[in-house]
Amino acid sequence: xxxxxxNSPSLSVQEGRIxxxxxxxxxxxxxxxxxxxxYPAEGPTFLISISSIKDKNEDGRFTVFLNKSAKHLSxxxxxxxxxxxxxYFCAASAAQGGSEKLVFGKGTKxxxxx
Amino acid sequence: KAxxxxxPRYLIKTRGQQVTLSCSPISGHRSVSWYQQTxxxxxxxxxxxxxxxxxxxxxxxxxxxxxxxxNSRSEMxxxxxxxxxxxxxxxxxxxxxxxxxxxTEAFFGQGTxxxxx
Numbered sequence: 001x002x003x004x005x006x007n008s009p010s011l012s013v014q015e016g017r018i019x020x021x022x023x024x025x026x027x028x029x030x031x032x033x034x035x036x037x038x039y040p041a042e043g044p045t046f047l048i049s050i051s052s053i054k055d056k057n058e059d060g061r062f063t064v065f066l067n068k069s070a071k072h073l074s075x076x077x078x079x080x081x082x083x084x085x086x087x088y089f090c091a092a093s094a095a096q097g098g099s100e101k102l103v104f105g106k107g108t109k110x111x112x113x114x
Numbered sequence: 115k116a117x118x119x120x121x122p123r124y125l126i127k128t129r130g131q132q133v134t135l136s137c138s139p140i141s142g143h144r145s146v147s148w149y150q151q152t153x154x155x156x157x158x159x160x161x162x163x164x165x166x167x168x169x170x171x172x173x174x175x176x177x178x179x180x181x182x183x184x185n186s187r188s189e190m191x192x193x194x195x196x197x198x199x200x201x202x203x204x205x206x207x208x209x210x211x212x213x214x215x216x217x218t219e220a221f222f223g224q225g226t227x228x229x230x231x
Contacts, residue, residue, distance in 0.1 A: 034219055043118070043204050043222030044157070089157060101147065101170050102206075102220060106156035 003027045004092050006105035014113055019077040021108050023090030026071065030092040034102070035064060035075045038087045047088075048075070080112045116141065118223035120205050126229045132193040135226045139186050139207030145169075146188040147220060148180060151202040160203075163188055164210070195230045202227050 005024045013019045021035075031052040036044035050057040050064045050073065057064050063076045077084055090105040119138040127133050139146050147170075148160040159172040163182035180190040186207075192199055206220035 036222075041224070041227075043120075043206075043224045046219040046221065049219055091157075101159040101162060101172065102149075102157075103159070104149075104157035 002106075003030075004090055004103050004105040006088075006090055006108050008108050009106070010109040010111070012111045012113060013080050015082055016079045019075075019080045019084065019110055019112065021075040021077075021088050021090075021110065023073050023075075023105055024071060025073075025092050027092070027094060027103075028071070029094040030103075031095065032093045033064070033066060033073050034091045034093075035062075036089045036091060036104075037084075038089060038107070044089055077110075080110075082112050082114050085110055085112050118205055118207050118221055120203075120223035120226050122226060123224065124227045124229075126231060127195050128231055129195055129197060131195050132191065133195060133228060134189055134191045135203055135205075135228070137188045137190075137205030137207075137223060139188070139205075140209075140221055143207035143209050143221075144186050145208040145210050146182055146186060147206045147208070148188070148190050149204045149206065150174075151204060151225070152200075157204070160190065192228075197230050200228060200230045 003026050034049040035047040037047050038044045048059050048062045048064050050066050055066050066073045087107045087109045089107045091102040121136045145164045147162040149157045151157045162170040166182045177193045182188045202225045204225045206222045208220045
């Protein structure tokens with residue numbers, strides 16, 4: 001039972017355009033959501049997060065939107081740059097007894113073409 | 115500040131052997147989690163340690179175990195290796211205090227690539 005789903009395995013966009021990566025979740029107990037970026041042979045790098053009490057969080061070129069009623073979040077990258085080409089993982093957590101594990105989607109491979 | 119360090123980076127083992135992977139968290143981080151990444155299943159949570167105690171555990175068989183030392187360094191062990199255990203094993207550490215127990219990002223190491231032949 002996959003609680004966090006990234007339905008698009010890959011996405012290709014032109015440099016300078018907007019990249020939109022989507023993520024859906026099923027567990028209504030999730031209260032914190034994160035996006036990680038991963039290059040080959042490296043560990044995931046934290047990108048941006050959002051708490052369930054917010055519907056938007058912005059950091060430079062990266063904005064995450066959360067729609068709790070639809071159990072959906074998205075990551076917008078504007079403008080996209082070739083260096084953004086990587087695999088992007090959506091993750092969610094539900095604090096339980098002071099500990100939370102991250103539940104990850106399977107990732108979306110973003111390719112930004114020059 | 116040094117990041118999360120995992121050793122070794124690469125490992126080749128044969129079926130039936132056991133393996134121990136090591137993780138040194140960022141200085142001051144007391145929470146250490148382990149994840150398994152495979153092409154088919156993505157990133158899956160193995161377990162989390164905090165102050166030398168296992169605080170959370172994923173759905174993996176008992177062949178997978180771990181521990182944390184007083185300096186927060188952690189090890190994970192896989193016994194009786196199977197071909198399906200071939201994966202990238204990632205360790206992540208988190209800063210944590212009584213006041214921000216949740217909702218903090220985890221910092222990942224580069225991982226240990228385990229190949230079972």
